[in-house]
Amino acid sequence: MTTAAVPGLPEPGRCLVMGVVNVTPDSFSDGGAWFDPEKAIRHGLDLVAEGADIVDVGGESTRPGAQRVTEEEELRRVVPVIEALVAENVPVSVDTMRAEVAEAAVNAGARLVNDVSGGLADPDMPRVVAAAGVPYVVMHWRGHSHDMQTRAVYTDVVREVRDELSHRVDAVLGEGVDPSMIVLDPGLGFAKNPETGHNWSLLAHLDAFTSLGYPVLVGASRKGFLTRLLAEPDGTRRPFGECDDATVAITSLVAAAGAWCVRVHRVRPNADAVRVAAAMRAARPVSYSYDGASYDGASYDNGSPRL
Ligand code: PMM
Numbered sequence: 001m002t003t004a005a006v007p008g009l010p011e012p013g014r015c016l017v018m019g020v021v022n023v024t025p026d027s028f029s030d031g032g033a034w035f036d037p038e039k040a041i042r043h044g045l046d047l048v049a050e051g052a053d054i055v056d057v058g059g060e061s062t063r064p065g066a067q068r069v070t071e072e073e074e075l076r077r078v079v080p081v082i083e084a085l086v087a088e089n090v091p092v093s094v095d096t097m098r099a100e101v102a103e104a105a106v107n108a109g110a111r112l113v114n115d116v117s118g119g120l121a122d123p124d125m126p127r128v129v130a131a132a133g134v135p136y137v138v139m140h141w142r143g144h145s146h147d148m149q150t151r152a153v154y155t156d157v158v159r160e161v162r163d164e165l166s167h168r169v170d171a172v173l174g175e176g177v178d179p180s181m182i183v184l185d186p187g188l189g190f191a192k193n194p195e196t197g198h199n200w201s202l203l204a205h206l207d208a209f210t211s212l213g214y215p216v217l218v219g220a221s222r223k224g225f226l227t228r229l230l231a232e233p234d235g236t237r238r239p240f241g242e243c244d245d246a247t248v249a250i251t252s253l254v255a256a257a258g259a260w261c262v263r264v265h266r267v268r269p270n271a272d273a274v275r276v277a278a279a280m281r282a283a284r285p286v287s288y289s290y291d292g293a294s295y296d297g298a299s300y301d302n303g304s305p306r307l
Helices: 037-049 071-087 099-107 125-132 157-174 198-204 224-229 244-256 267-283
Strands: 016-022 054-058 092-095 112-115 136-139 182-185 261-264 287-290 293-296
Touching (some): 112 125, 136 157, 157 198, 198 244, 244 261
Parallel strands (some): 112 136
16 A cells, blocks of 8 residues: 555655645744745755655645635745746645646646645636646545634544545546545644544544555644644643654654655654655565464454554
């Protein structure tokens, strides 16, 4: 499952690493550090030098409570950065919910459309992506950031997110997106309540998503549920930028469980982690003997993702 090929994107035989470039003044995770286009381009190139397989360029913050920017502003932010990175042969994805922005980004050379709304925010998106013939990240989403946390109500979060994602897949297939182009994302932090363990349940049951038969992308990096997990005894939450070690831990686990790609802010340690997971997965199927008994890795594969 890890190595499922997605057309036009690298195929290193392990979980891919997508480095984040937020060309925004207000993303919660990096606080506007890359709002200046020159800095954003430099940062994208640095991420590649650290081992990013894909650079994800976004011009609209999706932090809880964020207000939308205009389409013109979003285009102004992302297109020059995408053009410059593509000119350096960087595999670029565009993080947008708008069909017009996706189209402009693909015309500028973006190879992947990463739509956190899974086609719900802009009804033209699936058709535009289908016409562009590029891979499409369909993420689980229940509404825009300004009020998404009020929608984080589930009886069975894994089943509901899986079912809602499946419906989105059916919808985008109906709009002409080729099945080979679809990537799924459970949407950690998006309409998920960090107090009630929604994100952890989704991570713990990644097989509910990998078993749908599409590559799976996981975006845990610097999310609020990590700042809570790592809070001080008095409840003071760990700052976003100090959650990178926890992000690496998640990367190791989801890469071992068969994720296709992780979306992260700090690339180098996550690039190491996916290599560790790949080495362990590769070592697993061989027969070996221990303590006089012999084991065949394949014989106790019960269908669960293997470490
Ligand atoms: N998270 C953010 C933005 N884009 N895209 C995908 N596919 N999955 C995610 O989890 C995701 C995303 C928000 O994080 P940021 O503001 O730190 O970039």
